Amino acid sequence: MSTTTASRAAAPWWAGALAGFLAAASGVAAGTAVAALLQGVPSPIESVGNRAIDYAPPFLKEFAVRQFGTADKPVLIGGVVAALALLAVVAGIVGRRRPRVAIGAVALIGAVAVVCAAIDRTTTASRALTLVPSIVTAVVSLGALVLLLGNLRAREQAAAAHPLGLGRRGFLKASLGITALALVGGVVGRVFGDAAAAASRAGIRLPRAATVAPPVPSGVEVGVSGVSDYLTPNRDFYRVDTALRIPDVPAEGWRLRIHGMVDRELNLSYRDLMGMALEEHRVTLTCVSNEVGGPYVGNALWLGVRTATLLKMAGVQAGANAIKSTSADRWTAGTPLETVTDDRNAMVAIGMNGEPLPLAHGFPARLVVPGLYGFVSATKWLTDIEVTRFSDFKGYWTTRDYTALAPIKFSSRIDVPTSFQTFDRDKARFGGVAWAQTVGIARVEVSIDKGDWVEATLGAEDNTETWRQWSYRWDDATPGNHQLTIRATTKDGDTQTSDRAPIRPNGTTGWHSVQFRVE
Numbered sequence: 001m002s003t004t005t006a007s008r009a010a011a012p013w014w015a016g017a018l019a020g021f022l023a024a025a026s027g028v029a030a031g032t033a034v035a036a037l038l039q040g041v042p043s044p045i046e047s048v049g050n051r052a053i054d055y056a057p058p059f060l061k062e063f064a065v066r067q068f069g070t071a072d073k074p075v076l077i078g079g080v081v082a083a084l085a086l087l088a089v090v091a092g093i094v095g096r097r098r099p100r101v102a103i104g105a106v107a108l109i110g111a112v113a114v115v116c117a118a119i120d121r122t123t124t125a126s127r128a129l130t131l132v133p134s135i136v137t138a139v140v141s142l143g144a145l146v147l148l149l150g151n152l153r154a155r156e157q158a159a160a161a162h163p164l165g166l167g168r169r170g171f172l173k174a175s176l177g178i179t180a181l182a183l184v185g186g187v188v189g190r191v192f193g194d195a196a197a198a199a200s201r202a203g204i205r206l207p208r209a210a211t212v213a214p215p216v217p218s219g220v221e222v223g224v225s226g227v228s229d230y231l232t233p234n235r236d237f238y239r240v241d242t243a244l245r246i247p248d249v250p251a252e253g254w255r256l257r258i259h260g261m262v263d264r265e266l267n268l269s270y271r272d273l274m275g276m277a278l279e280e281h282r283v284t285l286t287c288v289s290n291e292v293g294g295p296y297v298g299n300a301l302w303l304g305v306r307t308a309t310l311l312k313m314a315g316v317q318a319g320a321n322a323i324k325s326t327s328a329d330r331w332t333a334g335t336p337l338e339t340v341t342d343d344r345n346a347m348v349a350i351g352m353n354g355e356p357l358p359l360a361h362g363f364p365a366r367l368v369v370p371g372l373y374g375f376v377s378a379t380k381w382l383t384d385i386e387v388t389r390f391s392d393f394k395g396y397w398t399t400r401d402y403t404a405l406a407p408i409k410f411s412s413r414i415d416v417p418t419s420f421q422t423f424d425r426d427k428a429r430f431g432g433v434a435w436a437q438t439v440g441i442a443r444v445e446v447s448i449d450k451g452d453w454v455e456a457t458l459g460a461e462d463n464t465e466t467w468r469q470w471s472y473r474w475d476d477a478t479p480g481n482h483q484l485t486i487r488a489t490t491k492d493g494d495t496q497t498s499d500r501a502p503i504r505p506n507g508t509t510g511w512h513s514v515q516f517r518v519e
Contacts (some may be wrong), residue, residue: 019148020092020171022179023106024084027141033115035133039136039196039248040124040328044134049080049244051075054121058400062503065240065289073244084109088141095149106145110138122329124247130336132430168190200250201363206274209303213280219460222471224431226416230462231282232298234358240287240296240374242396247328247381251364256348260324260386261382265317270364273350276305281345284435284467286408288373288397289503293327293413293512297435299466302368303351307340307385310348316341324393325367334395334404335369337387344370344438345465348382370465371438373406373507403506410436411490411509412444412470412496417516425518428477430456432512433467434488440464443489446472449482456486464491477518485513 028045037041042050053061053076065071087109095102117134118127220230229236251270258266266295273495280303287296307323316337323335340346350357357363362380369377374399390404400403412434434441440461445453459469472487487496500510 001041005314010471013096015152016093016096016149018092018121019095019145019152020088020090020106021085022103023092023141023148023181023196024088024109024121025269026179027110027137027139028081028084028145030466031133031137031138033073034136036127036131038125041130041150042117042122043243044113044117044137045077045080045084046122046244047120047130047134048113049076050120050122050242052080052114053242054078058402058504061389061400062289066291066503069295069448070239077244086135092145092149094144095121096152099146099149099153099180103145106141107138108359110134110141113137121244121331122245122247124249124328167310174341195248196250196364197246197248200252201356201359204251206303206351206354206356207278208281208513209280211279213301216282217460217462220457220462220469222431222457222469224416224429224469224471226418227431227469227471228415228433230299230459231353232300233356234300234353234361237298237300237352237361238287238296238481239360240289241380242331243329243381246359247365249328249381249383254364254383256365256383258314258385258387260388261317261320262311262387264313266310266314268310270350272432273305273348273365277309278303278350279306279345281347281465282462283345283368283370283465284437285368285374285378286435286437288375288402288406288507290411290508291503292411292500292508293514297413297433297467301353302345302347302349302350303354304365304368305345307346307348307367307369308342309390310385311341311387314387320387322388322390322391324384324386324388324395325379325382326386327379328381328383331379332393332395333379334366334390334393334398335367336405339372339377340367346370371408373408375402376404376406376434378491401504406506408435408437409507409509410434410439410441410488410490410494410496412441412486412512414484414486414514417484417514418513420517422517422519423477425477425479429471430474430484431469431471432486433469434486436488436490437465440491441468442491442493445487445489446466447485447487448474453487456507479518481515481517483513483515485511 032043035041091102091105113134117131123130150215254270256268258378282301284299290296321337325333348365349368352367365382366380367382413432415432434444444456446456447453456470456472457508491493497509498511
């Protein structure tokens, strides 16, 4: 065959790109389907994403949360998928002429996925079982690529039948078959992912608490439209964690181990917890990633067993000063022992706002510790509590330039006005929330256009572990553009500083300001 004839017979570039893309898609779909059928096993994409999270420098994590908020995980998954798709497309294009190079590249990508699975800390299954989805992905991708490239090469070898190829018709049939495989795999992954935990949660009816929270005092709501609900609905409660996939942990097989520097090791089931003296407490939680005026703070009614009660059952030994808590996906936090044994309402929670914990917020059980940022206390999908010493371990974030001790810095936020909101002259009413867990808010002040500080009206206090709403009416509002600034003062007499501190190593400080307009 002449060079001209071979060139005319060569498959177009888009056919190679399609071959690479379909090969990768079929492999990922097959691996994801297998992972969904194996409890506690992450998909290949999740394993790669988990390694990206664990190895990313702290500044990159902060950038992702700041730029994408609670969408940071979908963005990361999308980035991994886009990178894989691009590499697969390039491999397919190259494979039209150099199939061995393309097959080698896809094999290398598959090997990376297998390595990521081998070191994935999030799995709750055996290490050998965790490798299965990534191996399936690599094998299916390679097989699909060989099949599709073989059919493309047949067009260039018209004089001799290719063992795998039937020309254009064969490529079409192979593409349709592989597309069907990818679709079936995607459906299986979607239907069976997190199925066990969801079914388990649906069948749970929480018992009545032995200690019921008192009614919410009248006057906690200031009546300003747009101010955060006093109790944050579960669907609106912030979520910041490192889990790309919510651990699929049904209550029926769940256990909480309490061990370490204790006299008696405990191994408790979910039914054991439900049979104990449950307590209800309203507690505000805050994430260290919360910027000044940020959304990562919420208030809820929690149901659970006091950690002090559980640790008393175990018998804490002298010399211990910390607990190391571990989640189902192997995330760890270190919490000062005194904060889970003093008179604050620290608990192992199983309920949130009258329901079993939502899957995204820690089902079956999680830690709730008033007054501490979540990265040192709020372990979700809790499976293990080790009584120990800070000198003997480091939590997940304390190995990433965050401090081991992280009491929440008191703060305040403007909910109304939102940025550049416009008010009628006689309807300039503002509001928001302020919090100082375990101490309490004594006063909130506002300043308009950097003028004098004026005291706002506080909503009634529920308890010192929850936030308080505030409101202010600007009776002599003047038309034009304005700036509203806020600061809070605690019951200890401390007033918020205007100095800005970064998130790392232990939380932000500063005054929240918003621009608005009066007409």
